[in-house]
Amino acid sequence: MRILLVNPNMTVSMTEAMTTIARTVAEGRAEIVPLTATKGFPYIASRAEAQIAAGIVLEMIAQNLNGIDAVVIAAFGDPGLSGARELFDLPVVGMAEAAVMSAAMLGERFSVVTFSPLMTRWYADCVAGTGLSGRFTGVRTPVTREVDVCHVASDLRADLIALANVAVREDGADVVILGGAPLAGLAPEIASDVPAIVIDPIAAAVAQAITLSSLGAGFSGRACKPAAKSSVGLAGALSKIIAMEAAQ
Incomplete structure (x- = not known):
């Protein structure tokens, strides 16, 4: 194959x-x-x-x-x-559809955590396209709009972990999707820091x-x-x- x-x-x-x-x-x-x-x-x-x-x-x-x-x-x-x-x-x-469909099979409610507020509405649209908006708790992002996409996973690591925890604690998500190709590979690295299942969309x-x-x-x-x-x-x-x- x-x-x-x-x-x-x-x-x-x-x-x-x-x-x-x-x-x-x-x-x-x-x-x-x-x-x-x-x-x-x-x-x-x-x-x-x-x-x-x-x-x-x-x-x-x-x-x-x-x-x-x-x-x-x-x-x-x-x-x-x-x-x-x-x-x-x-x-x-x-990637987005696969992550959302996987999240729906792994838990009851899911959130997307990403690195820029510019992508919030677009990513929400992606979820709506799957028909699973009723199980979606929203998109969480840092306040900053300017990022270096080649280093965002390391530069904003602490912020992304904190946002994932907010998604679990305040939004009720039991699955967190890390949205965006620059975050590929981060999910298994921070899984132990988040009290929920963390999904890597490319995986x-x-x-x-x-x-x-x-x-x-x-x-x-x-x-x-x-x-x-x-x-x-x-x-x-x-x-x-x-x-x-x-x-x-």
């Missing part, structure tokens, strides 16, 4: 950190094929940026489908997730991608498959898939 790990952020160090986690989760059950965006943003941090990144995600997947059994979109806002599921005949998993996404691929479901039979059509100015591989000219 081969899983394409698509990071629509341009920061290679994030891809490397998430790939390490993914390979640990896979434990020989799957080969992880990492891919980092070469255009767009160093880090996607808003709904507007996620809309732009969605098209980039579709291009990245289309250009790298050969021999792939499942795709993980390695950005917490899941840019391009619904569109990718319409176009590509294989399991496509998003959840890879585990679910392996499971979905193992089901052997008929992904080519999706009712939402769009009709074939021509396009102008798109990347060649994506254009062919939209026109249904290429085997997937």
